[in-house]
Amino acid sequence: ETGVTQTPRHLVMGMTNKKSLKCEQHLGHNAMYWYKQSAKKPLELMFVYNFKEQTENNSVPSRFSPECPNSSHLFLHLHTLQPEDSALYLCASSPGTGGVRYEQYFGPGTRLTVT
Amino acid sequence: GESVGLHLPTLSVQEGDNSIINCAYSNSASDYFIWYKQESGKGPQFIIDIRSNMDKRQGQRVTVLLNKTVKHLSLQIAATQPGDSAVYFCAEVRNSGNTPLVFGKGTRLSVIA
Numbered sequence: 001e002t003g004v005t006q007t008p009r010h011l012v013m014g015m016t017n018k019k020s021l022k023c024e025q026h027l028g029h030n031a032m033y034w035y036k037q038s039a040k041k042p043l044e045l046m047f048v049y050n051f052k053e054q055t056e057n058n059s060v061p062s063r064f065s066p067e068c069p070n071s072s073h074l075f076l077h078l079h080t081l082q083p084e085d086s087a088l089y090l091c092a093s094s095p096g097t098g099g100v101r102y103e104q105y106f107g108p109g110t111r112l113t114v115t
Numbered sequence: 116g117e118s119v120g121l122h123l124p125t126l127s128v129q130e131g132d133n134s135i136i137n138c139a140y141s142n143s144a145s146d147y148f149i150w151y152k153q154e155s156g157k158g159p160q161f162i163i164d165i166r167s168n169m170d171k172r173q174g175q176r177v178t179v180l181l182n183k184t185v186k187h188l189s190l191q192i193a194a195t196q197p198g199d200s201a202v203y204f205c206a207e208v209r210n211s212g213n214t215p216l217v218f219g220k221g222t223r224l225s226v227i228a
Contacts, residue, residue, distance in 0.1 A: 042221070092158070104149075106160065109158050
């Protein structure tokens with residue numbers, strides 16, 4: 001629908017597991033983002049990649065590790081997560097990262113539950 | 116559906132009436148603002164944007180008003196329909212600092228048929 005797809009849509013993992021979230025955009029955009037959306041806080045920006053280079057890391061714990069192999073794909077590698085990491089993880093892309101090029105297109109999200 | 120926030124401000128509107136959703140922003144240096152709509156089970160979707168050199172912008176059934184003096188944005192939806200039921204977020208674009216796009220907490224709009 002929006003040109004941004006995310007897999008899986010739902011994920012349940014134990015605290016000792018390692019898993020990865022995948023995002024792909026078909027819009028020809030140059031910037032991609034990971035957000036966390038939880039019940040108690042507004043959308044939290046986690047990481048920003050512009051032309052495959054990470055430009056923002058908003059004090060995210062190291063148990064979250066992003067990877068951007070090209071401008072169309074973005075991964076979020078997860079390991080030794082905590083129950084408070086349970087949330088909806090949203091991927092977004094935008095043409096660029098300045099001014100009006102900041103219109104972001106979001107994927108449907110991955111609902112993560114850490115047990 | 117997805118939980119996008121506990122204790123969100125909620126607006127209930129009769130179908131066919133107009134809706135007004137408000138948002139206060141904090142950074143007077145923000146120069147671009149966006150409204151997003153998030154339906155249950157989906158990611159946020161772009162609705163309309165406005166630059167800081169404008170005070171009003173109209174789209175299809177939606178109007179955004181910007182009052183820079185009091186740092187306030189509003190989204191007006193004309194003839195609200197059941198499909199408008201969703202959580203609405205405003206976002207401000209800051210050209211400095213570590214977080215270039217800052218989202219508000221959101222308002223849940225419920226349309227009563």
